[in-house]
Amino acid sequence: MKKIIKAGLFILASSTSVASLCVNAAEIRIAVDGSYAPFAQVNDKGELYGFDVDIAKALCKVMKADCKIQAQTWDGMIPGLKVGKFDAVISSMSITPERAKVVDFSERYYSNVLAFIGPKDKHIEVTDEDIKGLTIGAYRSTISSQYLEDHYADKVNIKLYDTQDLAYLDLKADRIDLLLSDKFPAYNWLSQSASNSSKLVANQDYEFKGEDIDINDQIAIALKKGSPLRQAFNQAIQDIRNDGTYQIINSKYFPFSIY
Structure with a gap:
């Protein structure tokens, strides 16, 4: 024992x-x-x-x-x-x-999960018809960029970025219509205060578009x-x-x- x-x-x-x-x-x-x-x-x-x-x-x-x-x-x-x-x-x-x-x-x-974000003043439905011809960005060599290339390459113009911050910059500069991103960093960006000038800020001008994309x-x-x-x-x-x-x-x- x-x-x-x-x-x-x-x-x-x-x-x-x-x-x-x-x-x-x-x-x-x-x-x-x-x-x-x-x-x-x-x-x-x-x-x-x-x-x-x-x-x-x-x-x-x-x-x-x-x-x-x-x-x-x-x-x-x-x-x-x-x-x-x-x-x-x-x-x-x-x-x-x-x-x-x-x-x-x-x-x-x-x-x-993945999510699209875009400007509030643009009414964009995330459907094949509504996004046709748009320019959509993503962080290069990520699940987001792979999903874009697999599902939307024949419908939209895809622009890839070496960092997430560069993608945010182009979204704010209207060089892309939407950004496909991991949801949680996008949530953080959307939540930042516009008064904090030392960071990239989204303030109240941007929002999630469409439903979350759950790919397990x-x-x-x-x-x-x-x-x-x-x-x-x-x-x-x-x-x-x-x-x-x-x-x-x-x-x-x-x-x-x-x-």
Whole structure:
């Protein structure tokens, strides 16, 4: 009986400490896209902050890991991960079949839907007939841009941008009619105060158009194929969900759950 109890205690201890396995010996280098508010952006001091950054820090704390969070342009995320420039990407990356061929993914740490945004003074119904011939923008190499190309390439003019902020700028300058975006960064942009001149602001002139596009988009941590960190990150995600840390971070940025 003692042996059974000891074995059970060992299994319990192992399950609660798995998040610290394989992470104590070296620094974990984590890449984020610093131009994707409110998930990651850079303040006046050059420091990264945002939802993804807070999640990364919380996971590292649970894992008892020494982590270095660094900015990386979006197009360089997977190439940099593959060549060992960093160990993990915690940067609102969607799980897709194409990406899963070249990197491993953790369990999701939030879910995403797509949404169109456009000016309030333009009555646009998001139907094939109403948007025909319009110019629609999206952030390059994202689920939004892929969705546009897959579903609207023969109906609209597509304009892609190297950052989300550049897409916002063109929307405000009337160089595009609509922007297709992940909903949560768009929600953040629409919610910004017009009095804050240090940021791109949407004030009250723009709104969501049409219905949300739910494509079962799961956001996860990307890791090099075969990385031993996958199990540790999965356990850490569960831990911060269970102890309330995740909910505190979520409520800091959104008044609703994005999990």
